[in-house]
Every structure is written in C-alpha cells, then in structure tokens.
Amino acid sequence: MSNPEAPKVTCAPHVVKEELMAAGQWLKLEKMTYVDCSGSTRTWETVKRTTRLTNPSADAVGVIALLKRTLHKDCVVMVKQFRPPMGSYTLEFPAGLIDERESAEVAALRELKEETGFRGEVVGVTPVTCLDPGLSNCTTQIVMVNINGDEGENINPTQQLGDGEFVEVVLLPLDEFQSKIDVLLKKEDIVVDSKVYMFAMGMAQAFFKPMELPVLKQ
Amino acid sequence: MSNPEAPKVTCAPHVVKEELMAAGQWLKLEKMTYVDCSGSTRTWETVKRTTRLTNPSADAVGVIALLKRTLHKDCVVMVKQFRPPMGSYTLEFPAGLIDERESAEVAALRELKEETGFRGEVVGVTPVTCLDPGLSNCTTQIVMVNINGDEGENINPTQQLGDGEFVEVVLLPLDEFQSKIDVLLKKEDIVVDSKVYMFAMGMAQAFFKPMELPVLKQ
Numbered sequence: 001m002s003n004p005e006a007p008k009v010t011c012a013p014h015v016v017k018e019e020l021m022a023a024g025q026w027l028k029l030e031k032m033t034y035v036d037c038s039g040s041t042r043t044w045e046t047v048k049r050t051t052r053l054t055n056p057s058a059d060a061v062g063v064i065a066l067l068k069r070t071l072h073k074d075c076v077v078m079v080k081q082f083r084p085p086m087g088s089y090t091l092e093f094p095a096g097l098i099d100e101r102e103s104a105e106v107a108a109l110r111e112l113k114e115e116t117g118f119r120g121e122v123v124g125v126t127p128v129t130c131l132d133p134g135l136s137n138c139t140t141q142i143v144m145v146n147i148n149g150d151e152g153e154n155i156n157p158t159q160q161l162g163d164g165e166f167v168e169v170v171l172l173p174l175d176e177f178q179s180k181i182d183v184l185l186k187k188e189d190i191v192v193d194s195k196v197y198m199f200a201m202g203m204a205q206a207f208f209k210p211m212e213l214p215v216l217k218q
Numbered sequence: 219m220s221n222p223e224a225p226k227v228t229c230a231p232h233v234v235k236e237e238l239m240a241a242g243q244w245l246k247l248e249k250m251t252y253v254d255c256s257g258s259t260r261t262w263e264t265v266k267r268t269t270r271l272t273n274p275s276a277d278a279v280g281v282i283a284l285l286k287r288t289l290h291k292d293c294v295v296m297v298k299q300f301r302p303p304m305g306s307y308t309l310e311f312p313a314g315l316i317d318e319r320e321s322a323e324v325a326a327l328r329e330l331k332e333e334t335g336f337r338g339e340v341v342g343v344t345p346v347t348c349l350d351p352g353l354s355n356c357t358t359q360i361v362m363v364n365i366n367g368d369e370g371e372n373i374n375p376t377q378q379l380g381d382g383e384f385v386e387v388v389l390l391p392l393d394e395f396q397s398k399i400d401v402l403l404k405k406e407d408i409v410v411d412s413k414v415y416m417f418a419m420g421m422a423q424a425f426f427k428p429m430e431l432p433v434l435k436q
Contacts, residue, residue, distance in 0.1 A: 015302060015305045021240055021242055022239055022247050027263045027265055028247075029242060029245060029247045031242065034300075036384060037300065044302035044303065045242040046302060046303040047245055047247070048303075062412075083351040083352060085250070085351055085352065086348055086355055087232075087233045087355070090348055095352075126415055127410060129409065129410050129411060129414075129415050130304055130410070131350040132350050132354070133303055133308045133310065133411065134303065134313075135245070135267075135303060135356060136303050136350070137305070138350055138353060139409070164254055166231075166255040185345050191348045191351070192348070193347060193348055193351065194413050195412050196347075197344055197345070198360065198414075198416040198417040199416040199423075200420065201344070201417060202417040202418065202419060202421040205417075205421055
C-alpha cells in the first residue's frame with residue numbers, strides 16, 4: 001500500500017521535447033518541455049544559435065591576451081565595439097564564434113589577429129562554460145594567450161576586420177586591471193562584459209586583500 | 219571636388235529600429251536595424267526578456283557569497299541545478315532576476331536566502347555588466363556578500379525554494395576554488411558558468427603565478 005505522505009520519488013531531470021517558436025537567420029526561439037527532479041513535466045523558453053556546429057566543444061571563444069613588452073607593464077588586450085543588442089559600446093575580451101572543424105586554440109589566435117592585429121601563443125584553455133544558462137544554451141571557452149610585444153609583427157599590429165566590423169583595441173595594465181576598468185566606465189558610456197569584470201575581481205581579491213584570504217592567514 | 223580615395227566619415231553608431239520577430243511569455247526575438255561607424259545601415263538579430271522592468275539597473279544579480287566559520291576554511295557558496303536551456307546541470311553563483319522596485323543588494327540577499335538558506339551581509343556591488351552582448355541585452359550586477367556561519371540561522375540554513383525549483387548548495391573553499399571546480403567537472407556531467415570560472419582564474423592568476431605578475435617583478 002502506498003503512503004500518500006511519503007515524499008515523491010526524485011528522478012534525473014531531462015528534456016523531452018524542443019518546439020520551434022520562431023527562427024531567424026542567426027537565432028531561434030524554442031519552447032522546451034522537461035521533466036524536473038520531482039517527476040513533474042514543465043516548460044521553459046530558450047534561445048539558441050541556428051549556426052551551432054554539429055559537434056562543437058563550444059559555440060565561441062574569448063581570449064585573455066597578455067601583451068608583454070620590454071620596459072612596459074604587462075597589459076591585457078581588450079576590445080571596445082558597438083553591440084546592437086546592447087544598443088551601446090561594450091568593453092570585452094577579444095572573442096568570436098568557433099568555425100567548423102576549428103579548435104578553440106586556433107579560433108582564439110585567429111580572432112585575436114583579426115580583431116587586434118596581435119599574433120599570440122596559447123598558454124591555456126578553460127573547460128566549456130555557459131554564459132546565461134537560464135536563457136540560452138550558448139557556451140564559450142576562454143583561451144589564455146601570451147603576446148611577445150617586442151616581435152616585429154606585434155610592434156605595429158594590423159587588424160583584419162570584416163565588412164561592417166569596427167573594433168577599437170584598448171590596452172589595460174594587468175596590475176591595475178579593475179581600477180582602470182572602473183575609470184573607463186566613469187568616463188565613457190560603455191558596458192563591461194561580466195567575464196571581464198569577474199576576472200578583474202578575482203585578481204583584485206587576491207592582490208589587494210591578502211589578509212582576508214585564508215591561505216595567507218597566520 | 220570630393221576625393222573618392224578619402225576614408226568615409228565616421229559617425230556614432232546607433233539603433234534606428236526594433237522589429238518584433240516573435241514573442242513568448244518570457245523571451246522575444248527582435249530584428250534590430252542600426253547605423254554602424256561608417257554610416258551604413260545594417261541589421262542584427264537579438265533576444266530580449268519580455269519581463270524587463272521599466273528602468274532597471276540590471277535584469278539580474280549574481281551573488282559571490284563567502285561563508286566564514288570558526289575553525290573552517292572560508293567557502294564560496296555555489297548552487298548546482300538542472301538548466302533546461304543547457305539540457306544539463308550547471309554550477310553557478312546563486313542568482314536571480316531583480317524584482318520591481320528592488321535594489322541589486324536587496325535582490326542578492328533575497329535570492330541567497332531563497333536558494334541556499336543563508337543570511338548574508340552585502341560588502342560590495344559591481345557596475346552593470348553584460349552577459350552575451352552579441353546575442354542579448356541581458357545584464358547582471360554581481361553582489362559580494364559575507365555570511366557569518368557561526369550565527370544560529372546560518373548553522374542549519376533552510377532553503378525557501380519556489381514550486382519547481384530544485385537547487386543543491388555546494389560549498390567550495392576560496393583558497394582552492396579553481397582546482398575544486400576542476401575536480402567537480404571531471405567527476406560529474408556538469409557545466410560551469412563563465413562568471414564563476416573567470417573569478418576562479420583571476421584568483422589563481424594572482425595566487426599561483428606571483429612571479430608572472432608585473433606588480434611583483436623586481
């Protein structure tokens with residue numbers, strides 16, 4: 001005999017149906033039906049890129065590129081551009097969609113070259129991360145890149161922008177990353193990308209508040 | 219006489235039209251028409267929340283909550299949940315949409331209480347940041363919160379989840395944040411949020427590679 005007071009058996013939540021609500025050339029709106037942890041069937045509205053590759057590691061890459069030059073402070077290479085969805089300029093890491101059969105590393109060096117003109121060398125790649133998981137399935141991998149700024153190609157870097165692309169390169173010193181961003185935000189009508197600001201906060205947490213870090217506690 | 223070789227006059231890019239392609243209850247797809255830096259008129263597909271408030275600071279908040287307990291390492295309070303758009307579990311900071319006439323600070327403490335049961339104290343708030351500015355106009359503010367884990371209410375925290383909400387609280391030590399995330403990702407089929415991983419990388423950058431940081435160079 002079953003006990004009506006017993007808690008519901010939980011199950012592994014899973015998607016059971018994806019219904020197209022509307023599709024443009026680049027984006028589509030879907031109504032997803034899923035079974036939640038309690039076994040109830042629910043719906044959720046989701047946006048996806050129509051351009052997703054068959055078996056991608058991630059949709060896109062972002063690049064944390066460190067420009068190292070003799071007698072200069074190490075600088076993070078940032079990009080400023082007008083973003084139509086935001087209706088404003090943004091401050092972001094160089095970034096872009098990964099092409100078919102392209103690795104995150106190759107995409108990162110390609111996008112860095114196109115958007116900033118710098119030729120870099122990959123030193124690390126993150127796992128696949130999600131950008132706004134309550135809204136979309138969009139993912140990115142962050143690639144860490146070093147740039148030898150004393151190399152000829154990097155002394156006078158030349159952007160390779162596509163038609164309709166307008167990207168301004170902004171160099172910010174690594175050791176004052178967060179404070180220089182804050183100065184830019186005060187001075188200009190610009191929105192900073194959350195990934196940029198979180199990286200800056202992580203560094204500032206460790207730089208400026210060492211006594212608050214348990215690893216350094218006596 | 220005009221010179222055909224002269225560069226085009228540049229202008230301040232701006233949005234001129236927003237056309238609804240489709241709207242659900244929560245999300246809508248738009249075709250935006252904008253004028254770019256060269257004066258050319260172009261279009262862009264964009265997703266927006268239908269629930270955006272009239273004059274919000276940001277759509278949502280994320281919470282970096284630090285749990286401080288006597289004789290324990292300081293821990294970052296994380297949440298693990300099934301996210302239909304991703305079709306998988308994610309590891310995120312506690313987060314949620316800001317309510318009408320609610321400040322980011324109040325929203326952060328409310329969401330932290332609902333999702334984790336912890337009562338915290340705000341110690342800082344970021345500027346408004348964008349999440350995926352090539353795709354949507356969605357924004358978030360990150361709120362830094364300290365939790366006194368020795369307080370009665372925080373010793374046995376009780377979640378206040380809504381209908382259909384299932385959130386698992388995950389505590390990760392601040393001083394091993396990135397490595398503990400990497401362990402979780404290896405062990406479980408889970409996707410980490412980019413904001414979380416960027417914060418972890420920022421801290422690791424400063425923690426583990428001090429000799430690479432210009433501020434510490436001799």
